[in-house]
Amino acid sequence: MTKLRRFHEENYPYFITTSTAGRERVFQDRAKAELLKEVLYQTRVRYGFLLLGFAIMPDHLHAVIVPRLGDTISQVMRFVKGTYARAHNVLYDSSGPFWQPRFYDRAVRDEEALRATITYVEQNPVKAKLAGTPQDYPFSSAHPKCPTDLEAFLNGQA
Numbered sequence: 001m002t003k004l005r006r007f008h009e010e011n012y013p014y015f016i017t018t019s020t021a022g023r024e025r026v027f028q029d030r031a032k033a034e035l036l037k038e039v040l041y042q043t044r045v046r047y048g049f050l051l052l053g054f055a056i057m058p059d060h061l062h063a064v065i066v067p068r069l070g071d072t073i074s075q076v077m078r079f080v081k082g083t084y085a086r087a088h089n090v091l092y093d094s095s096g097p098f099w100q101p102r103f104y105d106r107a108v109r110d111e112e113a114l115r116a117t118i119t120y121v122e123q124n125p126v127k128a129k130l131a132g133t134p135q136d137y138p139f140s141s142a143h144p145k146c147p148t149d150l151e152a153f154l155n156g157q158a
Helices: 030-047 073-091 111-127 150-154
Strands: 014-019 050-056 060-066 104-107
Touching: 014 073, 030 050, 030 073, 050 111, 050 150, 060 073, 060 111, 111 150
Parallel strands: none
Antiparallel strands: 014 060, 014 104, 050 060
16 A cells, blocks of 8 residues: 655644554653653754644654744654664664654644644643643643743744
């Protein structure tokens, strides 16, 4: 069966979900979750995409990302997944696939849907009983020490 090509729209947020190979619960390990959080912020700066929200779950990542003009969500995910896999393999002396090859994405078309999507993402750790409130979870954009580009994007400043 032929894979469908991803549809691309400029300056739209994408809600993405990507899972670890075999749905292994890698990010139960706080150090590995912290590394993914660092990679998200580093690749955001390096490749110029906007990070509007995220939650690092034990076996997957949810994020809301706006690719920079000229890039696609596929390119952004290749940057994030590849950077993390390389760093993980070096730090933990491992090899082989880290992530499932594909990821799920959906364009978010208006502010109401964007806010609902970010709420869903940030509530995910609470629903999974990883935290009492979204703000308590250190690997989510709801945490006070995890800044995003949301307000700048909504105000047209990004």
